[in-house]
Amino acid sequence: MPPSVGTHHAPGPQYLVAGRYRLKSRIGGGGMGTVWLARDQLLDREVAVKQVISTEGLTEDSADNVRKRAMREGRIAAKLSHRNAIAMHDVALDRGEPWLVMEYLPSRSVAQILHATTTLEPREAAQIGAQVADAMVEAHAAGIVHRDIKPGNILIAEGGRNAGLVKITDFGISRAKDDVTLTQTGVITGTPAYFAPEVARGAEPMEASDVYSLGATIYTMVEGQPPFGVDDNSITLLHKVARARINPMTKAGELEPVLLRLLEPSPTKRPTMAEARDALTAFAAGSRGTKDQVLTGLITRPGTGTPVWAQRNNRSSTTGPHRPVAGATLPPYAPTIAGDRGSRDVPHTRQEHHSPTLMSTPPPYSVTSRSSSSHRQPMNPGYGEPTRTPVTSSTALAVSVFVFFAVLAVLVVLAIALLR
Structure with a gap:
């Protein structure tokens, strides 16, 4: 069966998942999906929502397998109710794509x-x-x-x-x-x-x-x-x-x-x-x-x-x-x-x-691997705030000098205009 042709909109900030979870910022990711900080519009609370790998471009059988995996992960996590385990709140389907809704823990x-x-x-x-x-x-x-x-x-x-x-x-x-x-x-x-x-x-x-x-x-x-x-x-x-x-x-x-x-x-x-x-x-x-x-x-x-x-x-x-x-x-x-x-x-x-x-897997064996670039902006798997780059003192000094000379130039122009 040929791959299905997907028409899914790429989610981003402010995207509303399943009519309920408003995405705020991306806070994590990996081979099994992307994690977003979101707002539960119904219960008015912050949650972490995990976008399982998109089914776009997959065969129907493969897409169904991805959905079943998401349901399985949600079902497994939902069995646990322990103070030392991240709680699973919901498994949502948005345009046929599965999302896992979890406890948000900074x-x-x-x-x-x-x-x-x-x-x-x-x-x-x-x-x-x-x-x-x-x-x-x-x-x-x-x-x-x-x-x-x-x-x-x-x-x-x-x-x-x-x-x-x-x-x-x-x-x-x-x-x-x-x-x-x-x-x-x-x-x-x-x-x-x-x-x-x-x-x-x-x-x-x-x-x-x-x-x-x-x-x-x-x-x-x-x-x-x-x-x-x-x-x-x-x-x-x-x-x-x-x-x-x-x-x-x-x-x-x-x-x-x-x-x-x-x-x-x-x-x-x-x-x-x-x-x-x-x-x-x-x-x-x-x-x-x-x-x-x-x-x-x-x-x-x-x-x-x-x-x-x-x-x-x-x-x-x-x-x-x-x-x-x-x-x-x-x-x-x-x-x-x-x-x-x-x-x-x-x-x-x-x-x-x-x-x-x-x-x-059992033999016969084959080897493939992935490589990833170094020095990326780190993402917090704990769903915390993204890392921010602080403004250095040298940058602040440069900005101050620029503002000083800009104000000085304006004053000189005003003085010339008044003398005329």
């Missing part, structure tokens, strides 16, 4: 925080991990596997009374166990730097895989890079992950034994998400705190009450290059790299930029 991702700070203190990282684990315990109980836990998908609220609130987001590639598979058999998606070893070998992600990814994420918070380091070549990185030999820890301190449990190579020997939550909670609480304080408290610098990221001066990040992989010979367990053409990447840590999202 925030920064942990990836953005790490870009500015490099590392976090072990107890801070443990508390963040414990709250994410608490949300994922509920997700696993509902039969949902996240499949892409990483620093870029953990948000920490900024400003107001919610400053310091932790939320896990982006269930876009999640899968409910009883859901119908909408992709070809064996397709696995995620970010390789945070893959569990069994996933790097081509196994289907399960609850134990989420536990490993959470461990890899916390490892990155305290050590400054993922457990298997940084490698521009994604295939080489996958080899390292599949072998399950993590780099020795140098900054984790007393948190190291907990992380080693989460990063257990064998999925059958790994703790459950509930056990991981309890271990992280106990470490974060220490001898003075309680479980409830860790799981419900806002992330703050000990003794100051100030959110950790509020003390950072560098609030921006830049997108690193995704170098294409060409002509690589894949190992028996290596997944195929499937790039998303024309996608905009949400900024993550420097380490994550060397780990594009992968889709693994």
Whole structure:
């Protein structure tokens, strides 16, 4: 069947989605769609709306598949009602195009925080991990596997009374166990730097895989890079992950034994998400705190009450290059790299930029990849305000001098006119 001819209007600011959600500004994007800050005209509140990849130009079967994916993502996210998970409000159809309507949280991702700070203190990282684990315990109980836990998908609220609130987001590639598979058999998606070893070998992600990814994420918070380091070549990185030999820890301190449990190579020997939550909670609480304080408290610098990221001066990040992989010979367990053409990447840590999202399939294997330009204007996956470029003092001085001479010229002209 030939591609359908689309007549869809490209959305922009002030565009009204489904007669209800007025777009305000673009605040994020990626291979799975663009995120906008919008105003819910009916309930008079700000929301984040995700424009799923357009169906324009697709065959009818492909377009229907995109719509089903959007409905699936909305259905999965709607199953969760947890203070540490971004809430799903609605799935809207606008001119046949699916949009996901989510809770709006002015925030920064942990990836953005790490870009500015490099590392976090072990107890801070443990508390963040414990709250994410608490949300994922509920997700696993509902039969949902996240499949892409990483620093870029953990948000920490900024400003107001919610400053310091932790939320896990982006269930876009999640899968409910009883859901119908909408992709070809064996397709696995995620970010390789945070893959569990069994996933790097081509196994289907399960609850134990989420536990490993959470461990890899916390490892990155305290050590400054993922457990298997940084490698521009994604295939080489996958080899390292599949072998399950993590780099020795140098900054984790007393948190190291907990992380080693989460990063257990064998999925059958790994703790459950509930056990991981309890271990992280106990470490974060220490001898003075309680479980409830860790799981419900806002992330703050000990003794100051100030959110950790509020003390950072560098609030921006830049997108690193995704170098294409060409002509690589894949190992028996290596997944195929499937790039998303024309996608905009949400900024993550420097380490994550060397780990594009992968889709693994059974053999035979082929390799394609995407590359993206560096030094883009960063977009906040936490739906926060876009980064603004401040006016420098030298620019202000130049403007002042120009205005002075312009006023002086006007005065001279007036004086000459009066003398005549």
